[in-house]
Amino acid sequence: MxxxxxxxxxxxxAFYASVELLRYPELRGQPVVIGGGRNATPQQLPDGTQRFARLRDYVGRGVVTTSTYEARALGVFSAMGMMKAAALAPDAVLLPTDFDxxxxxxxxxxxxxxxxxxxxxxxxxxxxxxxxxxxxxxxxxxxxxxxxxxxxxxxxxxxxxxxxxxxxxxxxxxxxxxxxxxxxxxxxxETRIWPLGVRKINGIGPKATEKLVALGISTVGQLAAADLGVLQDTFGRTSAEWLARVSHGLDERAVVTSSEPVSISRETTFERDLHPVRDRPTLSKIFTDLCMRLAEDLERKGYHAQTIGIKLKFEDFQTVTRDATLPLPIAGGPDIRTAATTCLKRISLDKRLRLIGVRASTLVAREAANEGREIGQAELPFGEFQDD
Known part of the structure; x- marks a missing residue:
């Protein structure tokens, strides 16, 4: 070169799936889908073998996290709804995600x-x-x-x-x-890139692809041959110039070896909508777990956070966020939970929930953080879910 x-x-x-195949080598060569909940955990049988859940038995609205190449050959890909995937590959093995x-x-x-x-x-x-x-x-x-x-x-x-x-x-x-x-x-x-679909270029998303196809442009080669004026009429000057450059394989970006994160977050989507009162114990456990995992993330990356926020998505898909900026940065799990709870109290919990998330922002390097003051170590009960 x-x-x-x-x-x-x-x-x-197929990273997640490949990690799971290290754990369950007997599944090699089979269609396997990752993305199930705890119900998808394999059962240990008396003879030492495992009983695996099958995709056809899945009920819920989760999405596929990833799949083996054998499952992809059946049309099952990441971000696909699990029920749709079950229709395509009912006999595929279903495994839970294990992000640790x-x-x-x-x-x-x-x-x-x-x-x-x-x-x-x-x-x-x-x-x-x-x-x-x-x-x-x-x-x-x-x-x-x-x-x-x-x-x-x-x-x-x-x-x-x-x-x-x-x-x-x-x-x-x-x-x-x-x-x-x-x-x-x-x-x-010309031989390896131009025959590809324009979607293969990182940065050309579904909406841009639709606009290009409407112009009769579906491959990178067609994009390279397109009239710049036509592209400008559709995308504007800056985007049109970028499209022209990338279609010819031009890219001056450097490899960035270090960057400061803007925020760190944890969230989870439930298998079913959870009620603020009737499902309070489940919500409390999930909420605490998210806060503790967020604290682990901060510890591993060497940060404290001065702003803690929460995100709730309700059954009607309404999304609500609240933030709290603290006098001093924090990093401990109980402190994060306390701060997140103050955010939660500012939201009316009158509908079922489908997602909850916790976010840390205004990040400060651990060495620079003032650790002399804590906002409270006692973990609060999840009482806000008692109000119907």
Whole structure:
């Protein structure tokens, strides 16, 4: 590759599902869907085998978190409604999500990559960008060594693309999945990128895709050949210029190796709508758990928070948020719960709930936080759900 920069995008293959297959290797080769609740936990039988839940038995309005490639071949993909997925693949195995395990394996694979370079941009639990420009050696050999290190550390496979920029690396990591290794240069754009649908470009969403299709533009190649004036009439000058650049594989963005989070949050959507009074014990447990997990997130990332907020979504899909800014930053679970409870008291709880979330913002690095004052350690009862 003679393009100057060497940027890699590494994407773990069907990450959540692959982690579950480490735990249940007997499910390899089968359609498996991740996203069930506690009822989907496998049952241990007297003979030592496991009894797995099936998608056909699911009742609720949850969505698919992810699925194995065998389930995807049946049309089941992430973010699909679970009931729709059950109609497509009724015999698929259903497993609950286990985000603690996924975060564990995420840390393992990212640590393995840091053996090669610390020029890494974290893009989420299962993907990263890697700047390999200053790493000596053949790009294919480096990428193969990274893939091997990730597999040795986790037992999982990943797909990686090395390209001149982040745009092409992101697209390329999807081209040869699973367990793919792809090298792209600007010379490959016409043959490998232009035939792809415009939706493959990160940043072109469903609405933009609809507008492009209405203009007769469905592939990246057609976008590259489009008249700039026509694009400007539909998208405006700035967006049209961006579309023209990315269709030719141009992207000057740097790999960002550090960034400060704006906020950290935890939320959960219930399997069924929960009543503020009749389901008070369940709500109390969920609320406390979210606050404690948020505290763990703050501890792991090294932050305290001066603003705590909550988010409620009711049965009619109305969403309400409330925030409380505190005199000093906090980080402990009980303190977060106390602050979140003060927010909760400012909301009229007269309808069933379908989602609850807790958020920490106005973040301060742990070293800079003033820990001399606490807003109260005693955990409050979830009494606000008593009012009908």
């Amino acid at each position: 003679n393009d100057g920069r060497r940027i890699a995008h590494l994407d773990m293959d 395990s996924y975060r564990h394996y995420s840390r393992l694979f990212k640590t393995a990559v840091r053996i090669f370079t610390d020029r890494i941009e974290d893009r989420g639990i299962d993907e990263i960008y890697i700047d390999l420009t200053d790493v000596s050696g053949d790009a294919a050999v480096i990428a193969e060594n990274i893939k091997r290190a990730v597999n040795d550390a986790t037992g999982l496979t990943c797909s990686i693309c090395v390209a001149p920029n982040k745009l092409l690396a992101k697209i390329g990591s999807e081209l040869d999945k699973p367990d793919g290794l792809t090298l792209l240069s600007h010379d490959d754009i």
